[in-house]
Amino acid sequence: MGISILKKEFKISASQWFMISVMIVNAGNYIYNLVLGRWLGPSVFADVALLITLLLVLSFLAMTIQLLCAKFIIELPKDKLLNFKRVIYKYTLFVSAIIGLLCVFSSEFLQTIFQLNNKYVFYLFGFGVPIYFLMSVSRGLNQGNQEFVALSKSYLLEMFGRLLVTFFLIGFDIVEPTLAVALGILISFIFGLYPNQFTFSSLKEKSILSKLETKSIYSFLLITALYEGTQIIINNSDILIVKHFFNHNEAGLYASLALIGRVVYFVIWMLIMVLLPKVIQAKKEGENPQKILNSYLKFILVLTISLVTGCYLFPEIIIKLLFGEQYISLGFLLYKYALATSLFALANLFVYYFLSLSDYKPVIMAMVFGIAQVTLLINFHESLAQVVHIQIMLMAVLLICILFYNLKKRMKVNYK
Template identity: 75%
Template structure:
């Protein structure tokens, strides 16, 4: 792609364009949360934060399918790619349909657990689940083929669709905020389908994978699902547990803290999306994938250190600008939460690196720490500060063990 600026032509690769696009998407999603936090206040924002967290949970589940497609569309012979796509779409629709149905069946129980006020929320979520998973298959195919322009379009459409409809519904007071957010999420799933590679006619065609392909896919799917499940737990269990144990005002304040502290994670996620296919391709072509990893780690380390120092030096300024003075009580915890998130994000880079190389020990390690975080937060949640401290300790240990595995693997 070429861009003209002041009569000068600048060439931008598709990977660079993807990184720019995802930065825009992350900025848009961040703006979405900030406006909702300021607009609604801590109590209502606590309810909305649950919905946003459930969206993140759904995205991590769908990421399992996306990574599967990205990996195997590279590794499977070109003449088998169409067959692979048909099989993946069929199974994805089947299993995501079950998840969507469960959301509807247990809507009342979910409402009670998270102290929400309308079961329609989970009926709308249930409708959206299959749409989101089909979208993730399409994204994975684009990612594996390194078609980053098409991948960028999907993310941009999803983000702009969610922002525009949600703010229209809330701004004109058409429905209550929780329903507005849910409808906005569902609408964004539909827009995110484009550019889409799915057709209903492909479901009617017979398609069978080779036995070796099926075994490899099941193995990768199982391991990736376990890890994405771990990511769900580590990234979101704290918000859900705080919402359950603390009153709404404190839960809303904590949600704002989590939103600011997670900036680094979402930026690193963007880099991982580019890193994964490059590592797989380097291995396939006989090149050293570690060189690819090191190049990305330099930028990631700079980013994490800058974020934590900024949150330590200017916590009240950051919170006041982003959320407003009513959230300032979270200032002393901001750099600590940013530190916990940064530690996890760095460990996450190594886990994804080994996952792309079909080495699964770090996944199991991360899964153990995900479960440990849930147990730790259930046992130790007397104060919000204690909730953050539990996460710092566990994520620091996870990073150290992951680094030890990396250096041991490199030496061997």
């Protein structure tokens, strides 16, 4: 039964279907990580978790392109949209090819710094970057047009492709686990291209945007790239630093802790994908976008409080159920990591909200705290507990700063 039939049968809106689909995708990705963690054990899982973390890093870079497309597909006049698509595809292919080549040529350096046994996983990543970035352009166009069914198909196909390929390669012992994961990631990008809007013939056609439009695009691209870079730092620097400074077993234990604690972040990301085009549309139509933010915020607060409370009350049960007995030694840190992630996820919701309104000050705030996190973790990492405590402190202060900023903006609007 197709998605369109399901929508008609159960009267599900496109945005609701997208949220359901992303929940399925997140569940699938969790199953993927949990199975690998139980299957491979902490030491090997540390290497696999590194590749998954690098995939998240790549996804944040690609999200810059996706958000750019989503924003300007709404804001630009209809007669400019075809030119915009052609220009974006050309620049995306060019930039992603450079990033891919950097992955390939720096493979030995990356292998050494992250203590991996195989440099060829970075070759596979390099080949996959252009495919992933082109996929992100299509996703951004679908997101901006609020074509959530097409967007859902892309995410579902990518997730199922990664699961099937990785488990097939490892299950039949065709290649060693790190290569199997890297191959699974690469092939999943090809699955995720559908439904694709890119054609090579579009690269041959000349496309020009006005200076004002180009300046607006570059400004948004720059600030979004900076923020996505900040998210990479805040979300993944702890895992990369732990992988570098701690032994394989401790790094594997920490990776499992991070995976459980980040549940709330991925749910909020799902909501942001729906929130962003609605906020941009509300601003365009002269409505108050704060009402949209408030409706999402209530649900997120309930979610974060429930997650942290559950991790505090039942840490050993959760870890044992998800990863097994061999990961249980870090149970005492689970609720603390969940708290750090929840604080950042809440701050992230506000930052994306202001970003969609072309208000970039919260982005600068997040950048400062991202740099502070890396600096502190590199200098203070005597234990895994200290790594988590530093993140709680920084994310709490970041959220407080952004809440004060939001309050100030609301008071200014009400005063007017």
